Ligand code: SF4
């Protein structure tokens with residue numbers, strides 16, 4: 001008879017320390033990283049981009065380590081259709097290869113569909129989809145060309161979401177709104193009325209509801225988005241849209257204040273309040 005010895009492993013609390021190879025290896029030497037393919041301006045921008053990203057507390061929180069197992073990429077639906085893989089991104093991040101992270105952000109990061117399969121399956125609990133969101137957020141902040149191109153067809157949706165809090169309604173599925181959807185949008189839009197009537201849901205019969213919000217709600221919503229820096233981040237991507245949203249905000253805010261003032265002075269009673277008190 002013998003007793004099995006109980007083996008006690010003492011593992012560090014921070015899982016990143018389980019993977020020392022990256023810490024030991026560090027980034028690949030610069031001469032092995034095609035850095036000379038980037039212009040002087042892009043190299044500088046790539047470094048600034050990375051430093052900003054890495055100083056975001058979420059970056060440190062989301063990136064935990066990597067076994068290089070490939071589970072994330074093998075379960076990624078986007079990887080099946082595009083030259084894109086979350087493992088590639090994590091590997092660049094683990095090694096701090098700022099040029100590759102910059103290149104990945106410019107060329108590949110938009111292929112992800114944010115399904116979160118990778119995050120759920122990663123044995124290291126990397127918040128991979130969150131890191132992708134972070135790269136996109138910084139791409140917008142830095143006004144990268146890829147972010148401009150990707151967001152351009154969604155101007156109308158951005159305008160609606162940022163000014164009313166509502167998202168796309170079926171009315172918006174028109175070829176001129178979604179030029180990038182090609183002939184499919186044209187076909188769909190031809191029969192939109194029929195499609196909508198075939199769906200027995202009140203909301204679908206009255207899609208105009210999606211365009212309305214109470215004046216007060218809209219002003220509060222826009223104030224939150226301005227204070228949180230969401231609208232400011234649009235400035236580098238689409239200055240015209242930014243200006244338009246700020247104009248709408250100023251106009252509504254002033255209108256709301258005028259109505260409130262008149263109401264408080266007793267110059268308006270509830271019946272006399274204009275429709276715009278409730279509807280934009
Ligand atoms: S699943 Fe996690 S550990 Fe495996 S390659 Fe992807 S990021 Fe690395």
Ligand code: SF4
Nearest residue numbers: 076112113115116118
């Ligand atoms: S969240 Fe993005 S990267 Fe992750 S599995 Fe889904 S599509 Fe792939």
